[in-house]
Amino acid sequence: MFKNKTIFITGASRGIGKAIGKRLAQEGANIIVTGKSSEPHPKLEGTIHTSVLEMEKAGGNALAIEMDVRFEEQVKSAIEKAVQTFGGIDVLINNAGTIDPIQRIEDSDPILWGRLIDINLKGLYYGIRYALPFMKSNNGGTILNVGSGAASTPLEGWSHYCSSKAAVHHLTSCLHKEEMRNGIRALTLSPGTVATGMQKSIALSGINSVSEIPWENHIPAHWPAMALAWMATSDSDEWLGQTVSLRSNDIRKRIGIE
Numbered sequence: 001m002f003k004n005k006t007i008f009i010t011g012a013s014r015g016i017g018k019a020i021g022k023r024l025a026q027e028g029a030n031i032i033v034t035g036k037s038s039e040p041h042p043k044l045e046g047t048i049h050t051s052v053l054e055m056e057k058a059g060g061n062a063l064a065i066e067m068d069v070r071f072e073e074q075v076k077s078a079i080e081k082a083v084q085t086f087g088g089i090d091v092l093i094n095n096a097g098t099i100d101p102i103q104r105i106e107d108s109d110p111i112l113w114g115r116l117i118d119i120n121l122k123g124l125y126y127g128i129r130y131a132l133p134f135m136k137s138n139n140g141g142t143i144l145n146v147g148s149g150a151a152s153t154p155l156e157g158w159s160h161y162c163s164s165k166a167a168v169h170h171l172t173s174c175l176h177k178e179e180m181r182n183g184i185r186a187l188t189l190s191p192g193t194v195a196t197g198m199q200k201s202i203a204l205s206g207i208n209s210v211s212e213i214p215w216e217n218h219i220p221a222h223w224p225a226m227a228l229a230w231m232a233t234s235d236s237d238e239w240l241g242q243t244v245s246l247r248s249n250d251i252r253k254r255i256g257i258e
Contacts, residue, residue, distance in 0.1 A: 001233065003028035006086040008079065010034050010069055010127060011096030013048045015196035016146065019225035020093060021051060024232075025060030032082045032089075034067040034096075061086075069096045069123025070115070079130045091142045091232050092131045094124040097164075099198055102157045102205040113160045120164035121171070128175060132184065140183025142232050145172050146224075147188040147243055157207035169243055176241030187231050188243040191224040193217070219246065223257055230255040 002024050011017040013035035021031045033055065035048040048064040055062040063085055067078040082089055097120045101112055128143055135141030150158055151165040168188065175186040193199060193210065195218040202211050227246055230236055235254075236244065244251055252258040 001027060002229075004030065005090040006030040006032070006082065006088055007091045007093065007232075008032040008034070008082050008089050008127075008131065009093045009095055010067075010123070013051045015095075015198070016191065016194060016221050016224045016228075017093070017095040018051050018054075019221040020095070020228045021055050021062070022058050023222070023225045023229055025055035025058040025062065027059075027229075029060045030086045031055045031060050031062040032065060032078070032086075033062055034065045034069075034078055036066070036068045069126065070118040072126050075123065075126040076130045079127070079134070083134050088138045089131050089134055089141060090138075091144065092127055092135075093228060094127050094143070094145045096123055097146060097198075099158065099161045100201055102161075102202065102207050104157055104207075105159050108159070116160040117164055120161070121167045124168060125171065128171075132179065135184060136179075136182050140185070142185040142187075143172075143175065144228055144231050145186075145188045146228075147172070147190050149190050149192065149245070149247065151190070151243075155208045155210065157205060172243075173241050180240065185237070185240055187236060187239055187241070189224060189227055189231060190243050190245040190247070191227070192219055192246045194219055194221055194224060196221055223252075226255050226257060227251070 007024050007029050009017050009021050012021045012033040025031050033048045033051045052062040052064045065078045067074045145168050147168045148165040150162045151169045154162055172186050172188040199218050205211050
């Protein structure tokens with residue numbers, strides 16, 4: 001289904017981004033792996049270059065592009081390079097995100113608070129803004145945004161994260177209303193709590209009930225990868241413009257998890 005399709009993934013060197021890249025590579029897709037740094041880091045599960053090797057081993061073609069989603073020109077340039085290399089973009093997966101630093105509003109650093117908004121919201125917007133013209137000229141495409149249950153659940157210490165994810169959910173809905181007639185499919189995934197580095201940061205913070213969830217209760221990264229792969233197909237069309245929640249047993253059954 002995804003053979004020779006081109007998938008552009010932000011934050012693809014680890015966690016959910018890496019998992020969805022490997023899954024779609026197994027189906028013969030062209031994968032653009034983007035991340036902030038190509039240098040090894042002990043806290044990361046991999047770099048963009050090691051991720052590329054794994055995706056190529058899985059059966060796809062892959063291209064590594066070093067990119068920081070906070071910077072408009074870097075995102076624009078990366079998308080243009082992807083189009084030059086593979087001829088277009090069929091699916092954009094806006095996965096890059098952060099929750100750091102977890103702080104109460106009164107203790108928050110305004111610069112770091114704004115940095116999270118730059119990553120979680122503006123970075124996602126840049127991807128949409130510069131992928132859209134190429135998708136529309138190619139008669140359509142799919143844009144998948146990774147959201148969160150925090151979009152509708154206020155949590156102590158997460159004012160920046162909750163606000164950014166609420167905005168992501170609304171941005172997806174606005175995109176759907178504007179571009180559905182032009183063949184652009186837009187959906188948000190709310191994955192729940194996933195066993196990635198972000199959950200380790202949350203646990204270390206000791207703030208709010210999410211930090212107390214036992215590690216074994218978090219879902220594996222390949223579950224949201226399965227969801228995103230399904231969301232990129234027409235079988236999910238009844239959710240266009242909406243949020244797909246992996247907390248839903250019906251959704252899990254629909255994509256074959258349970």
